Amino acid sequence: TQLLEQSPQFLSIQEGENLTVYCNSSSVFSSLQWYRQEPGEGPVLLVTVVTGGEVKKLKRLTFQFGDARKDSSLHITAAQPGDTGLYLCAGAGLGTSYDKVIFGPGTSLSVIP
Amino acid sequence: EAGVAQSPRYKIIEKRQSVAFWCNPISGHATLYWYQQILGQGPKLLIQFQNNGVVDDSQLPKDRFSAERLKGVDSTLKIQPAKLEDSAVYLCASSLGVTQYFGPGTRLTVL
Numbered sequence: 001t002q003l004l005e006q007s008p009q010f011l012s013i014q015e016g017e018n019l020t021v022y023c024n025s026s027s028v029f030s031s032l033q034w035y036r037q038e039p040g041e042g043p044v045l046l047v048t049v050v051t052g053g054e055v056k057k058l059k060r061l062t063f064q065f066g067d068a069r070k071d072s073s074l075h076i077t078a079a080q081p082g083d084t085g086l087y088l089c090a091g092a093g094l095g096t097s098y099d100k101v102i103f104g105p106g107t108s109l110s111v112i113p
Numbered sequence: 114e115a116g117v118a119q120s121p122r123y124k125i126i127e128k129r130q131s132v133a134f135w136c137n138p139i140s141g142h143a144t145l146y147w148y149q150q151i152l153g154q155g156p157k158l159l160i161q162f163q164n165n166g167v168v169d170d171s172q173l174p175k176d177r178f179s180a181e182r183l184k185g186v187d188s189t190l191k192i193q194p195a196k197l198e199d200s201a202v203y204l205c206a207s208s209l210g211v212t213q214y215f216g217p218g219t220r221l222t223v224l
Binding site for chain 2: 006031033040041042043044045048086088090092093100101102103104105106108
């Protein structure tokens with residue numbers, strides 16, 4: 001069974017603090033994506049990482065893909081209330097004949113003003 | 114560019130009733146997905162279509178759930194009969210590659 005694990009499951013922090021969330025698997029992925037989902041909406045893609053060791057920055061968000069392409073992290077600097085949401089990682093490249101993607105269970109982030 | 118459309122947005126039914134959800138993907142997207150998302154959890158893939166063919170329905174409870182994608186465009190997901198544990202948000206997504214674009218979902222409550 002191919003699984004993605006995410007930690008922590010829940011995170012509540014004060015505005016201005018930094019945080020890191022993690023996504024881990026025993027499987028190797030060809031790419032890994034991070035999505036953010038706000039209440040009542042579908043997930044929205046934040047970033048796709050493809051190369052082992054790759055680091056991508058999106059304003060205050062920094063994403064890293066592990067060297068072995070089995071894990072990833074998302075670091076948020078100076079969190080804002082607008083960062084509140086469910087952060088999902090999704091791994092791709094597991095299918096042999098089609099694009100198979102699996103989602104992790106998510107990290108629910110709450111940023112308190 | 115229009116996004117993925119889903120309807121209805123909310124549905125409340127009693128157990129043992131039937132319900133159907135509709136999805137209109139982004140124009141030109143060959144792949145369409147239906148997910149079930151229970152509150153506080155990540156999306157669980159129910160079925161994946163490539164054009165109008167099924168490529169993965171391994172987690173679809175086929176005794177009560179069915180889905181079709183006629184002409185490789187719109188899709189419907191049906192539950193018959195519904196159980197209490199089917200209460201969840203049903204998300205539709207479409208893609209050209211691995212990046213998926215999600216609709217807003219249908220929140221189903223089974224009483």
